[in-house]
Structures are given as C-alpha cells and as structure tokens.
Amino acid sequence: xxxxxxxxxxxxxxxxxxxxxxxxxxxxxxxxxxxxxxxxxxxxxxxxxxxxxxxxxxxxxxxxxxxxxxxxxxxxxxxxxxxxxxxxxxxxxxxxxxxxxxxxxxxxxxxxxxxxxxxxxxxxxxxxxxxxxxxxxxxxxxxxxxxxxxxxxxxxxxxxxxxxxxxxxxxxxxxxxxxxxxxxxxxxxxxxxxxxxxxxxxxxxxxxxxxxxxxxxxxxxxxxxxxxxxxxxxxxxxxxxxxxxxxxxxxxxxxxxxxxx
Amino acid sequence: xxxxxxxxxxxxxxxxxxxxxxxxxxxxxxxxxxxxxxxxxxxxxxxxxxxxxxxxxxxxxxxxxxxxxxxxxxxxxxxxxxxxxxxxxxxxxxxxxxxxxxxxxxxxxxxxxxxxxxxxxxxxxxxxxxxxxxxxxxxxxxxxxxxxxxxxxxxxxxxxxxxxxxxxxxxxxxxxxxxxxxxxxxxxxxxxxxxxxxxxxxxxxxxxxxxxxxxxxxxxxxxxxxxxxxxxxxxxxxxxxxxxxxxxxxxxxxxxxxxxxxxxxxxxxxxxxxxxx
Amino acid sequence: xxxxxxxxxxxxxxxxxxxxxxxxxxxxxxxxxxxxxxxxxxxxxxxxxxxxxxxxxxxxxxxxxxxxxxxxxxxxxxxxxxxxxxxxxxxxxxxxxxxxxxxxxxxxxxxxxxxxxxxxxxxxxxxxxxxxxxxxxxxxxxxxxxxxxxxxxxxxxxxxxxxxxxxxxxxxxxxxxxxxxxxxxxxxxxxxxxxxxxxxxxxxxxxxxxxxxxxxxxxxxxxxxxxxxxxxxxxxxxxxxxxxxxxxxxxxxxxxxxxxxxxxxxxxxxxxxxxxxxxxxxxxxxxxxxxxxxxxxxxxxxxxxxxxxxxxxxxxxxxxxxxxxxxxxxxxxxxxx
Numbered sequence: 001x002x003x004x005x006x007x008x009x010x011x012x013x014x015x016x017x018x019x020x021x022x023x024x025x026x027x028x029x030x031x032x033x034x035x036x037x038x039x040x041x042x043x044x045x046x047x048x049x050x051x052x053x054x055x056x057x058x059x060x061x062x063x064x065x066x067x068x069x070x071x072x073x074x075x076x077x078x079x080x081x082x083x084x085x086x087x088x089x090x091x092x093x094x095x096x097x098x099x100x101x102x103x104x105x106x107x108x109x110x111x112x113x114x115x116x117x118x119x120x121x122x123x124x125x126x127x128x129x130x131x132x133x134x135x136x137x138x139x140x141x142x143x144x145x146x147x148x149x150x151x152x153x154x155x156x157x158x159x160x161x162x163x164x165x166x167x168x169x170x171x172x173x174x175x176x177x178x179x180x181x182x183x184x185x186x187x188x189x190x191x192x193x194x195x196x197x198x199x200x201x202x203x204x205x206x207x208x209x210x211x212x213x214x215x216x217x218x219x220x221x222x223x224x225x226x227x228x229x230x231x232x233x234x235x236x237x238x239x240x241x242x243x244x245x246x247x248x249x250x251x252x253x254x255x256x257x258x259x260x261x
Numbered sequence: 262x263x264x265x266x267x268x269x270x271x272x273x274x275x276x277x278x279x280x281x282x283x284x285x286x287x288x289x290x291x292x293x294x295x296x297x298x299x300x301x302x303x304x305x306x307x308x309x310x311x312x313x314x315x316x317x318x319x320x321x322x323x324x325x326x327x328x329x330x331x332x333x334x335x336x337x338x339x340x341x342x343x344x345x346x347x348x349x350x351x352x353x354x355x356x357x358x359x360x361x362x363x364x365x366x367x368x369x370x371x372x373x374x375x376x377x378x379x380x381x382x383x384x385x386x387x388x389x390x391x392x393x394x395x396x397x398x399x400x401x402x403x404x405x406x407x408x409x410x411x412x413x414x415x416x417x418x419x420x421x422x423x424x425x426x427x428x429x430x431x432x433x434x435x436x437x438x439x440x441x442x443x444x445x446x447x448x449x450x451x452x453x454x455x456x457x458x459x460x461x462x463x464x465x466x467x468x469x470x471x472x473x474x475x476x477x478x479x480x481x482x483x484x485x486x487x488x489x490x491x492x493x494x495x496x497x498x499x500x501x502x503x504x505x506x507x508x509x510x511x512x513x514x515x516x517x518x519x520x521x522x523x524x525x526x527x528x529x530x531x532x533x534x535x536x537x538x
Numbered sequence: 539x540x541x542x543x544x545x546x547x548x549x550x551x552x553x554x555x556x557x558x559x560x561x562x563x564x565x566x567x568x569x570x571x572x573x574x575x576x577x578x579x580x581x582x583x584x585x586x587x588x589x590x591x592x593x594x595x596x597x598x599x600x601x602x603x604x605x606x607x608x609x610x611x612x613x614x615x616x617x618x619x620x621x622x623x624x625x626x627x628x629x630x631x632x633x634x635x636x637x638x639x640x641x642x643x644x645x646x647x648x649x650x651x652x653x654x655x656x657x658x659x660x661x662x663x664x665x666x667x668x669x670x671x672x673x674x675x676x677x678x679x680x681x682x683x684x685x686x687x688x689x690x691x692x693x694x695x696x697x698x699x700x701x702x703x704x705x706x707x708x709x710x711x712x713x714x715x716x717x718x719x720x721x722x723x724x725x726x727x728x729x730x731x732x733x734x735x736x737x738x739x740x741x742x743x744x745x746x747x748x749x750x751x752x753x754x755x756x757x758x759x760x761x762x763x764x765x766x767x768x769x770x771x772x773x774x775x776x777x778x779x780x781x782x783x784x785x786x787x788x789x790x791x792x793x794x795x796x797x798x799x800x801x802x803x804x805x806x807x808x809x810x811x812x813x814x815x816x817x818x819x820x821x822x823x824x825x826x827x828x829x830x831x832x833x834x835x836x837x838x839x840x841x842x843x844x845x846x847x848x849x850x851x852x853x854x855x856x857x858x859x860x861x862x863x864x865x866x867x868x869x870x871x872x873x874x875x
Contacts, residue, residue, distance in 0.1 A: 012837045032740040051769050075772025082766045089817040099760055103772045107756050135817075155771075174769070315715070423716060425731060457848040459573040460731045461596045480714035481653055483723055490733050492599035499592070 001158035007057030017043040019214035027190035032201035035211035049080040075103035079157035090135040098152030128151035162193040178204040198249040231255040269516035279388030280342035284335040287346025290367040304338040332356040370513040403518035409442035418443040418470040423484030441524035503527035545727015564835035568605035614789035619804020624758035624819035634801025637697025640873035642794035645669020651712040667791030713757030726853030727800035740792040755820030802860020
C-alpha cells in the first residue's frame with residue numbers, strides 16, 4: 001500500500017499542529033517518526049489513520065481518498081496503535097487481541113479460521129501467549145503494551161501506524177519489539193512508529209521522518225539525522241558512535257542557542 | 262395582628278344574634294353554610310367549592326371570593342364565624358383560636374344519624390335552626406320515597422373510585438348502599454374503611470352492580486385513567502355499571518339523598534337485566 | 539484487580555438459554571401470583587376456548603399485561619443499562635442514575651396531563667422518548683467524552699433533580715386535583731393494573747429501541763480500547779452515539795411512559811452478568827436484558843406477596859437492592875483508583 005499525503009494542515013485553535021506537510025509512505029518500510037514533544041507526530045499519525053480530518057490537504061491510499069476507500073476497507077488495510085494503552089474493561093488478553101479482527105469479521109458471525117490463525121500469530125509474535133487468559137488490567141505496563149501491540153498486529157493490515165509502541169517497555173522488550181516490527185515489515189507490511197529513543201530509531205528503521213513544529217525537517221535514511229537536524233529539531237547535541245557496524249546516537253547536552261547564549 | 266371588633270366578639274359570646282360575616286375554610290362547611298345562611302352572610306368559600314366536578318353548589322360558590330383555607334384569608338373579612346373541617350391545616354385553626362376568632366369545626370359524618378346531627382349543629386351555629394330542620398325533613402322524605410322491599414335479597418355491589426380505591430365497612434357510603442338495598446361486597450374483604458383494592462379482586466368478587474365514582478371529568482389524571490382499564494369495560498358487559506360522583510357523598514350533606522336515589526334506580530335496572538353467566 | 543475480574547465465563551449460548559428459561563419461569567410466577575385466588579389453568583383453558591368467564595377476563599386483561607410488561611420493561615432497562623455503560627465506559631451508568639428515566643417521566647407527564655395523550659394515544663410514549671432523548675443529550679454533553687465517574691454521577695444528579703422538579707411542577711399545574719399526588723407513581727414506578735392497550739402502545743417503540751441497542755454490540759467491544767482505536771477498527775463513532783442514545787431513549791422512554799420510572803434494574807442486571815461474559819460489553823447486552831426481565835418480574839412478584847397496603851411501588855423494591863449496590867460499586871471504584 002502507498003499512502004500519499006499532501007499539504008496537511010491541522011489547527012487546534014490558534015495553534016497549527018501540522019503546518020502544511022507532504023509525505024509518502026509505502027509498504028515494506030519501517031519508518032521512524034521522530035521529533036520533540038508537540039511537534040505534531042501523534043497528529044500526523046491520526047490524520048494518516050483517518051481519525052482526524054485535516055483542515056487543509058488530504059491523504060490518499062493507493063490513489064484513493066479515505067472517503068472513496070470506505071471506512072471498512074480503511075480499517076482492514078490500516079491499523080492504528082494508540083499511545084495511551086488502556087482498556088476500559090478487564091478483558092482477557094486473547095479477547096483484546098481478538099478485537100483486532102473486527103474489521104474483517106461480519107457482525108454477529110463467529111470468528112473464522114483465518115481470524116483464529118491471525119490471533120494466534122499475533123499472540124506469538126508479541127510474546128504474550130502465556131498471558132492469554134489473564135485480564136489485561138493485571139498485567140505490568142510492558143506486558144500490557146505488548147498485548148495491545150498484538151491487537152494491532154492481529155489486524156494484518158498493509159500499514160501499521162504505531163504511536164510510541166515501545167515507550168513503556170524495558171530495554172529487553174524494547175529491542176524485541178523493534179525486532180518484531182522489522183519482521184512485520186519483512187513480511188510485506190509497512191510500519192510507521194513514533195519513537196523517542198534515537199538509537200532505536202537509527203538502528204532499526206529504514207527511514208526517519210523528523211518533525212518539528214508541524215513541519216518535516218528531514219526525511220530519509222537514518223543518516224539524515226545529522227547534527228544540524230538534531231540541533232534544529234531537538235535543540236540537543238548528541239554523541240555518536242558505532243558498534244558492530246550499527247550506529248548509536250545519544251543526546252548529550254543542550255545545543256547552544258543561535259543567538260550565541 | 263387581628264383585633265376582633267367589639268361587635269363580633271359580642272356576637273360570638275352572645276350566641277343569640279346571627280353571625281353576619283361567615284367565612285368557610287372547608288368544602289363541606291361551604292356547602293352547608295350556603296344552604297343554611299341568608300344570602301350575603303357567607304363572605305368567602307374555598308376554591309374547591311367552585312369546581313362543579315367536586316362540589317354540589319358550584320354556581321352559588323362561584324359568585325363568592327375563593328380562599329385557600331388559610332387563617333389570614335379568613336381574618337381579612339373580620340368574621341364573626343369561621344368554619345373549619347378535618348382537613349383544614351391545624352396550624353391555621355390554632356392561629357384563629359389564638360387571636361380569638363370564633364371557630365366552629367365541621368366533621369365528616371360516617372352515619373346518617375351523624376349527618377342529621379351535623380346539619381342541626383351547624384344550623385344552630387349559624388342561627389338558622391328552622392332551616393336546618395327543613396333541610397333534614399326534605400332529606401328524610403326523599404329517603405323514604407326510595408322503597409326497598411326487605412323481602413327481596415340484596416343485590417351485590419362494589420364501588421370503584423379513582424386509583425382503585427373502594428369503600429369499606431362502617432363508612433357513610435356503606436350505609437347509603439344499604440339504604441338503597443345493596444350489599445357492599447367490599448365490606449366482606451379484610452380492609453379498613455377506604456382502601457385500594459386491586460382490579461382483579463374487584464373482578465372476581467362476583468358483584469351484580471359496579472358503581473364507578475366518576476363523571477367524565479375533562480382533565481386527565483392517572484387516578485381517573487385507572488377507571489378506563491379494558492377489564493372494567495369487559496366487566497360492564499357482564500354486570501350493570503353505574504356512575505356515582507363522589508361529591509354526592511363525601512361531605513355527608515343532604516345530597517346523599519340523591520346518591521341513594523341514583524343507586525336504587527341502578528339496582529332496579531340491574532334486577533331487570535337478564536342473567537349472565 | 540479483584541478476583542471477580544477473573545470471571546467465571548461460561549459458554550454464551552448456554553448462558554442465553556438458561557436466562558431465557560429463567561425469564562419464562564419468572565413470567566409464569568408473575569401470572570400465578572396475585573391478590574385474588576385465580577385458577578390459572580382454568581382461566582387459560584377458558585381463554586383459549588373463547589369462553590368469556592371472569593377468570594379468563596382477569597387472566598387476559600390484568601395478569602397477562604402485567605407479566606408481559608414486566609418482562610418487556612425489565613428487558614429494556616437491563617439492555618439500556620448495559621448499552622449506556624458500554625458507551626460511557628463506566629459501570630455506574632444506569633438509566634435511572636444518569637437521569638434518562640427522570641427525563642422520560644417528565645416527558646410522559648407533560649404529554650399526559652396536558653391532555654395530548656387523549657387526542658393521540660401514541661403521544662404518551664413518544665413524550666417519554668422525547669424526554670429521554672433530551673436527558674441523554676444533556677448527559678452526554680456533560681459527561682460524554684470519557685469523563686470520569688464523578689462527573690457522570692454529578693451530571694446524573696443534576697438532571698434527575700431538574701427533571702423531578704419539572705415533573706412535580708407539571709403535576710401541580712394540572713387542573714385535576716388528583717394529579718399532585720401521582721408523583722409517587724412517576725418517580726417510583728408500578729406495574730399494577732396495567733392494561734393490554736398500554737402494552738401494545740409501548741411495544742413497537744420498545745422493539746425498535748432493542749434493535750438499535752443490540753446491533754451496537756461489536757462497536758461497544760471496540761470501544762473498550764478507547765475512541766481512537768474503535769474508530770480505527772472501522773466504527774463511525776458519531777453514528778454509534780446517535781444509535782445508542784436513540785435506542786436507549788426509545789426503550790426506556792416507552793417503558794417509563796407506561797410504568798413510571800423504575801430505577802437500578804439497569805445497574806443490577808449488567809453488574810451481575812458481567813463476569814459471566816468476560817466483561818465483554820457486546821455480549822453483555824442480550825444477557826443483561828434477560829437478567830433485567832428476571833429481576834423486574836421477581837421484584838413485581840415480591841411486591842405482591844409482601845402484605846403491605848397500598849401496594850409497594852416497584853421502584854422502592856429495586857432501589858432497596860440497587861442503591862446499596864451502587865454504594866458498594868462507588869466505594870470499590872474509589873479504592874481501586
């Protein structure tokens with residue numbers, strides 16, 4: 001699937017969360033969406049997922065608008081993982097994951113074999129099989145995040161838009177989750193993940209889109225995250241290095257301000 | 262603060278002179294006072310007396326100013342007699358007594374003897390004893406005309422009031438029914454004087470005559486709507502149904518004669534009806 | 539989380555079947571319990587044979603509507619409670635607690651005592667529906683977008699107070715002197731001496747309401763994960779809200795117009811059944827409706843067996859059970875927060 005966004009503008013009151021933004025996304029890529037707080041990352045993801053109508057501009061899915069595609073088709077082909085990992089009711093983990101099959105199921109008909117297979121695959125991929133009968137509220141933060149990720153994987157969509165999927169995970173599970181996302185991409189889907197950890201972003205992503213103040217500051221392979229971009233977007237200076245041919249980027253101190261202070 | 266004038270106090274104490282400014286704070290007292298006193302003596306009656314559905318002398322009452330049963334309203338007329346009843350606010354009654362206004366209490370008689378006594382007492386208080394006797398005589402004459410053949414078995418009747426209330430034993434209606442030659446079936450049930458009876462109990466009592474307390478009032482209420490139940494319409498096909506508005510018997514005044522007359526006529530109609538299963 | 543949340547989940551079809559059977563039993567109990575001794579078997583035989591005996595009359599015109607309405611209204615309240623809880627994502631949402639029943643009562647009262655119902659019979663349940671819609675919209679405006687429990691309860695208290703006051707005002711303004719005393723019926727509810735015409739009047743609107751509510755099951759499941767996730771799973775949230783508000787208003791509004799406002803059934807029924815469906819809001823809808831029917835029929839039987847005159851209002855019986863439950867729920871939520 002190819003998502004093409006042109007001229008996206010989203011305003012909340014006087015503030016512009018997205019200030020005229022173009023981007024192209026395609027299946028088979030793991031894209032890291034990075035940028036400081038309030039840059040508009042979540043807003044962009046929500047517009048791409050069809051949850052927020054832009055005040056100007058539009059996003060097209062394989063050349064068709066969201067309206068042309070239809071709600072049901074969009075739900076089957078684009079999966080969204082929200083930032084706040086909550087479940088209002090104490091559902092079992094496997095029932096939560098099963099919710100991901102709703103776009104594929106006819107209302108009131110029992111789950112098909114394909115549905116069951118997808119659920120099992122998602123549980124296995126997110127490593128929450130052992131937790132399947134537990135109510136989701138009894139899980140730790142990291143376990144809950146993985147269970148919700150499994151729900152998003154169960155959709156088996158062409159494009160997965162994930163808002164901070166690894167933020168609450170411990171280092172082991174962060175690495176495992178990023179590896180999982182790479183596996184998802186290898187199978188042919190596309191993933192766009194909002195990330196705060198710059199090392200994870202540069203190590204695992206095929207491409208980085210850097211957002212600041214509602215605009216794209218950089219868009220390209222991880223090497224596009226130059227010192228200049230870091231300073232402009234984040235206002236930080238980083239320490240860079242390499243290990244086994246993979247780069248790491250560690251924010252080190254605040255960047256000097258342009259006025260020299 | 263109310264200061265009784267010398268004349269009104271004198272009149273009350275004296276008892277010989279007729280009261281000239283009578284205020285009634287009770288519906289039943291309203292009606293008796295209007296019947297017994299000279300025109301112009303009664304200065305104010307309650308708003309209930311002006312409602313033709315619930316009162317018997319609505320036209321006469323409508324010509325007078327209405328009151329809500331409060332002490333201050335009565336005192337505004339500088340009355341030499343204030344009539345109160347069982348539902349007048351006790352605080353109002355106490356206030357009237359405290360300021361020295363002459364108060365006479367009207368009751369709710371539950372027997373015909375009580376009705377006679379009430380008329381006599383009120384006539385005396387109003388200084389019209391002869392009018393009282395005339396009223397009673399008229400009532401007795403009408404009751405006497407309702408001939409009840411004691412040898413015939415009494416027809417079984419049940420009364421249904423709004424909200425499913427009926428009339429129990431020992432009440433004035435019970436006595437009216439008996440006078441009309443009817444047997445109040447509700448008196449056999451284990452209930453107090455006036456109680457709610459479920460519709461199915463009424464249906465299964467096996468009465469010959471169903472007496473509905475209604476008169477086709479215009480304003481809707483659930484209480485009246487309860488009498489629209491299809492079961493009652495179905496019952497009407499099996500027994501005689503007659504309507505008897507409550508205003509004819511709630512006050513225990515001379516209008517109960519009309520109640521007895523209506524019931525006796527209904528009983529005759531019920532007897533004439535061919536027997537149904 | 540408590541052990542209760544682990545659930546005792548059973549198969550769905552057996553659960554529905556068991557509840558349906560229990561509903562039938564409760565309805566039969568309602569038919570056979572009454573104030574007069576009635577040979578129900580004989581009455582049934584008479585009714586079927588077309589013999590118009592008094593027994594058949596009592597059975598057809600008095601007992602049957604009472605049982606049928608008890609089941610219908612109980613189902614509506616249980617179902618609406620579960621649906622509102624799914625929409626508002628809060629287990630305390632009950633049509634009575636949040637003010638929808640109170641609004642419906644005012645709507646019905648305004649229509650009935652103004653005489654409109656005499657002109658056009660369907661006006662009364664429609665009045666109830668209109669009152670329920672206004673109350674639901676007001677509630678949603680205050681507590682809709684994932685507002686917390688406190689906001690929800692406060693909004694419900696406000697709407698109930700206002701609706702109750704308006705109802706009392708309408709009754710006092712009515713020209714009929716009996717009207718002012720009828721507030722107990724409207725605020726506490728009763729099934730006594732309801733009639734078949736009332737059943738037919740309320741039934742069509744009620745059934746439409748049921749259809750709207752029951753068809754929202756998949757959407758309510760999706761809503762467990764929040765509005766964004768539900769939208770991303772393909773559900774139109776605006777349409778869902780309208781569907782749920784309309785469905786609850788139709789079912790509750792028509793019910794209240796006939797029986798007055800009976801509270802807490804929509805709280806008790808979902809609460810009892812939730813562990814049996816794994817807390818899934820979609821599956822809860824149907825079983826909560828059936829449980830509501832059972833609860834209300836049982837309460838109606840109890841009210842007729844208790845030797846109190848006049849007959850205890852149904853809302854009193856449900857409140858005696860439901861209010862302590864509400865207290866316990868709020869206390870538990872406070873502790874878990």
